[in-house]
Amino acid sequence: MKKQWWHDKTAYQIYPKSFYDSNGDGIGDISGIISKLDYLKDLGVDIIWLSPVYQSPLADQGYDISDYYKIDPRFGTMEDMEELIRQAKERDMYILMDLVVNHCSDEHEWFQKACQDPDGKYGNFFYIKDRNESGDLPCNWRSYFGGPVWDELPGHPDKQYLHVFHKKQPDLNWENPEVREEVYKNIRWWLEKGLGGFRIDAIINIKKKLPFSDYPSDREDGLSDIGNMLLGAEGIGEFLGEMQREAFAPYQAFTVGEVFNLKENQLTEFIGDGGYFSTMFDFEPTLFGKSGKGWHEARTELTPEEYKSCIFHSQKKIGDAGMISNILENHDEPRGVSHYIRRSDRCDASKKLLAGVYYMLKGIPFIYQGQEIGMENMVFSSFSQIDDVESINQYKVAQDAGYDEDEALKIVSAFSRDNARTPMQWNASRNAGFTDGTPWLKVNPNYSEINVEEQEKREDSILNFYRKLAAVRKDPAYKETLVYGSMEPYLKEEKNLIAYFRKGEKTLLVLANFQKKPRCVSLPGGCSRILLDNLEDCRQMELPGAKVQLRGYEYMLLEL
Ligand code: TEU
Ligand code: CA
Numbered sequence: 001m002k003k004q005w006w007h008d009k010t011a012y013q014i015y016p017k018s019f020y021d022s023n024g025d026g027i028g029d030i031s032g033i034i035s036k037l038d039y040l041k042d043l044g045v046d047i048i049w050l051s052p053v054y055q056s057p058l059a060d061q062g063y064d065i066s067d068y069y070k071i072d073p074r075f076g077t078m079e080d081m082e083e084l085i086r087q088a089k090e091r092d093m094y095i096l097m098d099l100v101v102n103h104c105s106d107e108h109e110w111f112q113k114a115c116q117d118p119d120g121k122y123g124n125f126f127y128i129k130d131r132n133e134s135g136d137l138p139c140n141w142r143s144y145f146g147g148p149v150w151d152e153l154p155g156h157p158d159k160q161y162l163h164v165f166h167k168k169q170p171d172l173n174w175e176n177p178e179v180r181e182e183v184y185k186n187i188r189w190w191l192e193k194g195l196g197g198f199r200i201d202a203i204i205n206i207k208k209k210l211p212f213s214d215y216p217s218d219r220e221d222g223l224s225d226i227g228n229m230l231l232g233a234e235g236i237g238e239f240l241g242e243m244q245r246e247a248f249a250p251y252q253a254f255t256v257g258e259v260f261n262l263k264e265n266q267l268t269e270f271i272g273d274g275g276y277f278s279t280m281f282d283f284e285p286t287l288f289g290k291s292g293k294g295w296h297e298a299r300t301e302l303t304p305e306e307y308k309s310c311i312f313h314s315q316k317k318i319g320d321a322g323m324i325s326n327i328l329e330n331h332d333e334p335r336g337v338s339h340y341i342r343r344s345d346r347c348d349a350s351k352k353l354l355a356g357v358y359y360m361l362k363g364i365p366f367i368y369q370g371q372e373i374g375m376e377n378m379v380f381s382s383f384s385q386i387d388d389v390e391s392i393n394q395y396k397v398a399q400d401a402g403y404d405e406d407e408a409l410k411i412v413s414a415f416s417r418d419n420a421r422t423p424m425q426w427n428a429s430r431n432a433g434f435t436d437g438t439p440w441l442k443v444n445p446n447y448s449e450i451n452v453e454e455q456e457k458r459e460d461s462i463l464n465f466y467r468k469l470a471a472v473r474k475d476p477a478y479k480e481t482l483v484y485g486s487m488e489p490y491l492k493e494e495k496n497l498i499a500y501f502r503k504g505e506k507t508l509l510v511l512a513n514f515q516k517k518p519r520c521v522s523l524p525g526g527c528s529r530i531l532l533d534n535l536e537d538c539r540q541m542e543l544p545g546a547k548v549q550l551r552g553y554e555y556m557l558l559e560l
Pocket of ligand 1: 060063064100144165201202258260331332333390417
């Protein structure tokens with residue numbers, strides 16, 4: 001692997017609307033982020049990805065952009081954004097924006113013009129089809145947020161347009177070179193401002209299998225999961241290679257792809273040396289136990305064995321092909337500690353253990369806001385507390401599948417994207433210190449126990465453990481091993497133990513006793529140093545001999 005500037009970095013995702021509100025309107029903003037840069041620096045963060053802050057009607061919380069060159073006034077001004085980039089740079093940090101170019105908003109000028117004149121230049125920026133006499137849709141694909149991907153083109157009852165997400169997110173026609181040029185122009189414009197790069201949204205969807213055709217239906221609605229179409233769509237590489245050459249490469253931009261449905265053997269093409277992206281997320285644990293049927297059929301509270309098999313499998317698959325990025329959660333997923341640790345075992349020790357396991361894997365660690373203090377899923381007591389478009393759809397999907405309202409609410413609660421979108425918990429004062437006003441989404445009531453201020457004060461807090469993880473990864477003595485060393489499982493068959501080596505200049509061993517019961521583990525050789533322990537100050541610990549005794553949920557990082 002050719003070494004790159006981003007390989008040894010630690011990244012952090014901010015969901016701006018819920019991070020920190022500086023002016024009391026209940027909505028987090030860019031000035032709020034600026035005021036927390038030192039906090040992030042202290043956490044060992046080098047790269048900060050902002051979920052969208054562009055001008056948007058916020059139908060999908062900013063993933064529906066109506067002007068790619070403007071900042072939404074609710075988040076601040078262009079001057080705020082420039083100030084953020086400048087202040088980050090001063091601290092040796094990089095800012096990433098979200099690149100949402102599979103679709104734009106129906107309120108974007110391009111779509112408005114397409115509605116005015118579907119046969120003109122902008123009609124060809126989208127996928128617009130005439131309605132045929134029988135009224136059949138051009139194809140039976142199901143949009144990600146429910147219902148067909150086709151909707152009537154406003155003002156044209158005889159025409160329909162394609163949207164694979166919400167109907168307020170019309171898909172851009174990437175087959176049209178003018179669209180691609182507009183996208184690259186915008187990317188270069190932002191990079192000129194000193195942006196570090198982008199997180200690339202939903203990118204696999206830009207290549208459609210054309211001409212439009214039906215796939216076998218997989219639910220009562222007669223529609224077919226988009227995944228079926230994506231399997232047959234060839235040639236995305238031409239678009240991505242072009243974007244890389246035309247827009248990212250000249251700036252050495254850091255890019256992280258949100259890539260689902262990747263075909264086998266395309267890994268190197270995507271993230272290998274000279275690949276389309278610098279890296280992409282590993283979604284294997286996220287996807288485990290989910291099907292196209294809906295959230296009612298998805299697994300919650302994965303067992304340690306299931307989590308282990310996911311991470312071991314993907315680490316092996318990736319090997320040295322490229323640099324992956326590892327996550328426990330993001331703005332679309334439940335909180336990692338709620339999804340991967342069973343309720344009865346959720347505590348500081350188990351949360352730190354989970355952090356230590358994923359952080360030391362090969363790849364770039366991404367921390368999602370609040371993860372560093374062990375924020376948990378929300379308990380939703382009524383459907384009216386849910387805001388997210390996908391949750392609203394899944395509530396209906398569950399009821400269509402026969403669940404009653406209470407059951408449907410439970411199902412949606414486990415997966416709702418709002419779990420991760422509740423405001424960041426800064427302190428124990430009103431609204432968790434997120435805002436002086438009324439927060440746009442209810443604060444998780446557990447903020448009086450789980451908050452930054454409390455954990456700042458406590459040496460053995462989760463927050464301080466995250467700081468230690470970052471410090472080890474940055475330590476010149478271990479950096480080469482943790483960044484480039486191989487990852488090899490150890491005692492893989494031992495139930496509720498997650499253990500692996502990182503082998504490079506040094507040999508390191510991660511041991512995680514993922515259960516309440518203590519256990520004894522034999523070491524493969526002598527241990528020369530204990531680098532981390534989640535239950536103890538490791539500087540005061542005695543070096544283990546041939547065997548190490550682990551308490552319930554104890555985590556150790558050893559140098560052999
Ligand atoms: O998500 C892409 C995507 O495929 C989602 O359907 C995702 O799988 C789902 O939300 C998981 O619950 C991206 C963004 O991350 C998401 O927030 C946006 O809503 C979506 O694109 C559309 O831009
Ligand atoms: Ca605000």
